[in-house]
Amino acid sequence: xxxxxxxxxxxxxxxxxxxxxxxxxxxxxxxxxEAHGPSHGVGGGLGLAPNGMNVVAALxxxxxxxxxxxxxxxxxxxxxxxxxxxxxxxxxxKYGELQISLMRADxxxxxxxEIRAQGIALHYGKRxxxxxxxxxxxxxxxxxxxxxxxxxxxxxxxxxxxxxxQVMPDAPEPEFVGITGIGGKIALAEMPELAPEDSRxxxxxxxxxxxxxxxxxxxxxxxxxxxxxxxxxxxxxxLKTLSSDALRRQLLARFESYYPLIPSLISRTRDIIALNxxxxxxxxxxxxxxxxxIGDAAHAVSPNSxxxxxxxxxxxxxxxxxxRDAPDYRxxxxxxxxxxxxxxxxxxxAGRRAASDKEIVSPLKSKIRNVMIGMMLRLVGxxxxxxxxxxxxxxDASGESxxxx
Numbered sequence: 323x324x325x326x327x328x329x330x331x332x333x334x335x336x337x338x339x340x341x342x343x344x345x346x347x348x349x350x351x352x353x354x355x356e357a358h359g360p361s362h363g364v365g366g367g368l369g370l371a372p373n374g375m376n377v378v379a380a381l382x383x384x385x386x387x388x389x390x391x392x393x394x395x396x397x398x399x400x401x402x403x404x405x406x407x408x409x410x411x412x413x414x415x416k417y418g419e420l421q422i423s424l425m426r427a428d429x430x431x432x433x434x435x436e437i438r439a440q441g442i443a444l445h446y447g448k449r450x451x452x453x454x455x456x457x458x459x460x461x462x463x464x465x466x467x468x469x470x471x472x473x474x475x476x477x478x479x480x481x482x483x484x485x486x487x488q489v490m491p492d493a494p495e496p497e498f499v500g501i502t503g504i505g506g507k508i509a510l511a512e513m514p515e516l517a518p519e520d521s522r523x524x525x526x527x528x529x530x531x532x533x534x535x536x537x538x539x540x541x542x543x544x545x546x547x548x549x550x551x552x553x554x555x556x557x558x559x560x561l562k563t564l565s566s567d568a569l570r571r572q573l574l575a576r577f578e579s580y581y582p583l584i585p586s587l588i589s590r591t592r593d594i595i596a597l598n599x600x601x602x603x604x605x606x607x608x609x610x611x612x613x614x615x616i617g618d619a620a621h622a623v624s625p626n627s628x629x630x631x632x633x634x635x636x637x638x639x640x641x642x643x644x645x646r647d648a649p650d651y652r653x654x655x656x657x658x659x660x661x662x663x664x665x666x667x668x669x670x671x672a673g674r675r676a677a678s679d680k681e682i683v684s685p686l687k688s689k690i691r692n693v694m695i696g697m698m699l700r701l702v703g704x705x706x707x708x709x710x711x712x713x714x715x716x717x718d719a720s721g722e723s724x725x726x727x
Contacts, residue, residue, distance in 0.1 A: 327651070330355065330462055330472035332450050333479030336426075337617030337634035339433035341478060342442045343381055344642030347717075355448035355462060355470070357479070360434065365426045366505050366595055367545040369394070369524070369537070372412070373713045374632025375419030377639045380717055384419060387432055391424035392538025394524050399699055402529025402688070404581030407696035410703055412524070417711045423524070423537045423545065425507065429631070450479070453488040453613065460612045474612045474651050476641070478634075481600050483619035489610045496600035498555045499624055503599050504569055505547035506591035507539045513590065515583065516544060527584065528695060530688035531576045534584050546587050548573060549626075555598035566594040599624055604667055609655040616641060621666040627673030629710060633666055639715050647720050669710060 327350060331338045334356030345352040370378070370387075378384045395414055399407040412421040437444050452463040453475065463469045477485025481496045510521060521538040532550060539545035550572075556564070573588045588594075602622045608615045617634035641658050648654035683691065 327351070327474065327645070328459075328472040329353070329645075330460065330470060330475040332462060332475060332477050332485050333357075333483075333617075333619070334434075334444055334446070335478065335480060335617070335634075336429060336433065336631055337619075337638055338476075338478035339430075339437055339444075340377070340381070340635050340638035341476060341616065341642060342444075343433070343436060343440065344639050345645070346440055346442055347381070348642045348646035350642070350645060352476075353443035353445070353470070353472075354437070355445050355450070355464070357447070357449040357484075359446050366503070366597065367423060367507065367537075367539050367547070368426050368429065368631045369421060369423045369628055370429070370635075371421055371629060371632045372417035372419050372711045374629075374635045375422060376417070376714060377632070377635035379419055380639060380715070381436070383432060383436060387424070387429065388420075388422060390428045390432065390540055391422040392521055392541070392543075394421045394423055394522060394537055396519075396522075397524040397526065397704075399695060400525060400527045400581075401692045402527060402531070402580045404527075404583070407528075407692055408699035410699060413707075413711050418714070421524075424540045425543070425545065426631075428540045450484045450488070453485060455489070455611055455613065474614070477613065477615040477619045478617050478638075479619055481602065481618040481622035483615065485613065486605075486615055486619050489613045490605070490607070490615075493605050494602065496602050496622055499599050499601055500551055500553070501549045501599045501624075502552045502556065503547060503597045503625055504550060504573060504594060505545065506566075506588075506594040507543045507545040508587060508591045510542055510544055513544055513586065515586065520544070520583075527580065528688070528692055529580055530683055530685045531579070534577055534580065536584075536587060544587070546591070547625075548577070549599075550576070555600075556596065561596060561598075564596050566592065569594040569596055601670055601673065603670055608659045608663070612651070614641070614655050614658065621663075621670060623666070623670045624673035627669050629669050629673070633669065636713070636715065637662065639717065643715065643717060665713065 329352040331352050331354045334354045338354050342352040342354050378387055397410050449465040451465050454461040460475045461469055461471045477483050524537040527534045534548045536546035578585050601624045608620045616637040623630045644654040644657050
């Protein structure tokens with residue numbers, strides 16, 4: 323493809339920054355336009371599965387990221403009393419890279435540092451208000467009155483994508499999945515009773531009063547999260563007024579009877595955040611003329627999938643590869659959607675199914691559910707984990723990538 327192609331990237335989160343880095347690696351020019359300021363990446367925690375870490379490794383950043391993160395070679399599944407239901411490997415060398423966990427801000431900062439080091443244009447305070455499409459190009463108009471023209475535009479602006487609303491006004495809106503994600507982080511020094519393996523693993527706890535998870539966070543930290551049912555999402559105003567104290571009381575009232583480590587994590591955490599959880603089951607299409615959606619803008623997944631950030635990274639790498647190798651952007655866009663859609667929609671569906679194991683139920687139903695969870699995990703592991711983790715993109719090969727079936 324023409325290396326003079328001007329590529330506009332709307333959204334400077336994980337997908338947008340990774341795309342810009344892979345475009346540079348491919349010899350193409352991409353400029354990022356981000357609505358917020360440099361601190362936009364601040365938020366909750368995330369896990370990067372081996373398939374996502376393999377993408378980070380392709381950028382040469384895996385060791386730098388692991389230096390900021392916690393490596394999690396195993397996952398523990400427990401009931402509300404702390405009894406072990408199952409212990410599973412997260413893959414290790416089988417998939418290339420290890421699974422890690424860290425605060426989103428650290429991944430964002432690592433990508434931003436690399437963007438600056440490579441001299442890639444990243445413009446902050448550029449809130450998109452209109453996309454103007456013509457036969458010979460596309461123009462992005464911003465709320466500050468400025469505009470910029472390119473040959474193609476990539477919408478990497480998240481689940482509530484303004485690009486999607488502009489170019490696909492009839493597309494389904496993101497669906498609230500009936501869950502509020504609540505979580506926090508705490509210094510390991512403030513939790514001396516945490517065993518070392520607790521900061522080197524994921525622990526998933528299932529009980530009658532709901533689900534609670536914890537794992538290592540960024541270096542020297544432990545992070546945790548819980549899913550609470552809610553009929554409607556919090557409004558922006560409600561989220562701004564929710565205090566950590568109010569959330570702490572709500573969580574302790576629900577989880578105080580769980581094994582002691584859980585109420586201790588909640589009670590000692592100073593800053594607790596709440597987030598509405600949305601996903602997008604399927605869009606009719608991901609591209610329209612010179613505009614393409616990637617990451618959460620195209621296929622937002624529930625955190626229950628454990629794959630949101632990893633899928634965004636995969637999208638970035640694969641799209642840059644196609645734009646490098648395809649005869650024109652049209653062929654690249656069509657191939658991208660055709661190859662990526664089956665994988666991401668399968669993972670979206672799996673995330674929805676996983677949420678059913680985290681519902682609040684009677685003590686009897688919880689016991690039955692936990693027996694079944696333990697039995698199935700010991701027999702077959704996490705359904706779909708191997709399929710999801712062994713996905714690889716061969717950057718150096720032209721044509722078809724090596725992918726999981």
